Amino acid sequence: MPAAGVSAPSGFEAVGSVAVRTFATTSHLTTAHQTMDGQHVNAMAGNEGSREPTPFADFEDVPEGHFYDPDAEYEPDPEYAATLAPDAARQRRERVGPTGRPLPYFPIPGPLTDHGPAQIIAMCNQKGGVGKTTSTINLGAALAEYGRRVLLVDFDPQGALSVGLGVNPMELDLTVYNLLMERGMAADEVLLKTAVPNMDLLPSNIDLSAAEVQLVSEVARESTLQRALKPLMQDYDYIVIDCQPSLGLLTVNALTAAHRVIVPLECEFFALRGVALLTETIEKVQERLNPELELDGILATMYDSRTVHSREVLARVVEAFDEHVYHTVIGRTVRFPETTVAGEPITTYASNSVGAAAYRQLAREVLARCHAE
Ligand SMILES: Nc1ncnc2c1ncn2[C@@H]1O[C@H](COP(=O)(O)OP(=O)(O)OP(=O)(O)O)[C@@H](O)[C@H]1O
Numbered sequence: 001m002p003a004a005g006v007s008a009p010s011g012f013e014a015v016g017s018v019a020v021r022t023f024a025t026t027s028h029l030t031t032a033h034q035t036m037d038g039q040h041v042n043a044m045a046g047n048e049g050s051r052e053p054t055p056f057a058d059f060e061d062v063p064e065g066h067f068y069d070p071d072a073e074y075e076p077d078p079e080y081a082a083t084l085a086p087d088a089a090r091q092r093r094e095r096v097g098p099t100g101r102p103l104p105y106f107p108i109p110g111p112l113t114d115h116g117p118a119q120i121i122a123m124c125n126q127k128g129g130v131g132k133t134t135s136t137i138n139l140g141a142a143l144a145e146y147g148r149r150v151l152l153v154d155f156d157p158q159g160a161l162s163v164g165l166g167v168n169p170m171e172l173d174l175t176v177y178n179l180l181m182e183r184g185m186a187a188d189e190v191l192l193k194t195a196v197p198n199m200d201l202l203p204s205n206i207d208l209s210a211a212e213v214q215l216v217s218e219v220a221r222e223s224t225l226q227r228a229l230k231p232l233m234q235d236y237d238y239i240v241i242d243c244q245p246s247l248g249l250l251t252v253n254a255l256t257a258a259h260r261v262i263v264p265l266e267c268e269f270f271a272l273r274g275v276a277l278l279t280e281t282i283e284k285v286q287e288r289l290n291p292e293l294e295l296d297g298i299l300a301t302m303y304d305s306r307t308v309h310s311r312e313v314l315a316r317v318v319e320a321f322d323e324h325v326y327h328t329v330i331g332r333t334v335r336f337p338e339t340t341v342a343g344e345p346i347t348t349y350a351s352n353s354v355g356a357a358a359y360r361q362l363a364r365e366v367l368a369r370c371h372a373e
Pocket residue numbers: 127128129130131132133134135156160243244245301302303330331332333334335336337338340
């Protein structure tokens with residue numbers, strides 16, 4: 001029986017309480033996480049290349065010819081999509097959002113007549129692949145669409161943010177590394193205009209990995225980025241820093257420069273692992289380096305409203321962080337990996353998609369939180 005209110009989209013079949021993709025053969029299938037009737041399972045359909053079941057696996061049988069493909073592009077779940085409507089009348093009706101709480105109305109922000117000083121947001125989680133870079137690009141692009149001047153800072157030597165905006169990091173002569181390490185370097189020399197109006201980029205590449213070592217011997221090493229961004233504060237309304245997946249000196253620099261932190265969490269079983277260490281680091285930076293810093297919000301990403309597993313993880317995250325969890329939840333869709341290849345935000349690549357609507361709503365929620373203070 002499908003879960004109440006959930007019907008299987010085309011190309012999918014309802015098995016247990018989830019939609020699973022149907023394939024003609026199973027011979028090539030490997031491990032997939034499956035959720036049936038509220039249980040976590042590790043489905044091993046076909047044994048080629050199979051891995052050890054994970055410790056929480058308690059079910060190993062998937063009906064032949066089926067497996068759950070978490071990366072499949074679902075038809076947008078109409079219930080989830082409806083929670084993203086920027087339509088005041090619809091949103092004002094009492095509706096429960098994906099987090100299980102009543103969904104407030106986030107108004108469409110009016111135009112600004114003047115700009116700055118910037119609010120600095122660090123996008124931070126030492127866990128890899130949780131959606132930090134995707135969220136930096138798309139939150140930035142959505143804020144820019146609403147007329148805010150936005151600067152994105154690529155603070156990861158992998159340069160994924162730069163790549164995601166169509167820049168080849170290997171071809172850059174000047175990056176955020178030069179801005180950090182060379183006294184007298186003007187930000188203008190490093191800044192790049194992006195294809196999105198109102199949005200600029202401080203790019204990075206592998207050079208930045210040297211900064212982590214070189215900064216150790218600097219005076220006030222934790223506030224190097226803060227000093228570098230200071231001259232830019234008046235030019236922008238929002239500066240969003242894409243952190244690397246570690247809690248090293250570069251991330252501490254980002255937290256020292258920031259007013260608020262957004263922590264993206266992937267809706268999967270180990271989402272909360274390591275979050276205690278992250279909140280401890282944020283508290284230490286608050287105490288010792290930056291009393292203004294606030295944990296603005298936990299952003300649930302890669303949420304799949306059709307799986308009990310995603311819903312359970314999200315419920316646990318809300319239990320742990322309560323009102324710190326954004327009402328806006330980012331759904332899982334292959335559209336995001338596609339945008340990286342295209343080198344542009346989802347708001348321009350697939351402007352009418354559910355993913356674009358989700359980041360626009362996040363932008364409105366972030367603006368509402370900033371103005372509530
Ligand atoms: N909502 C989503 N649905 C589906 N795929 C997503 C979603 N968000 C991000 N992805 C994909 O997941 C991968 C990891 O995302 P991203 O690079 O944003 O994470 P990250 O936290 O910045 O990773 P890292 O720690 O390596 O810097 C990328 O391939 C991205 O396209």
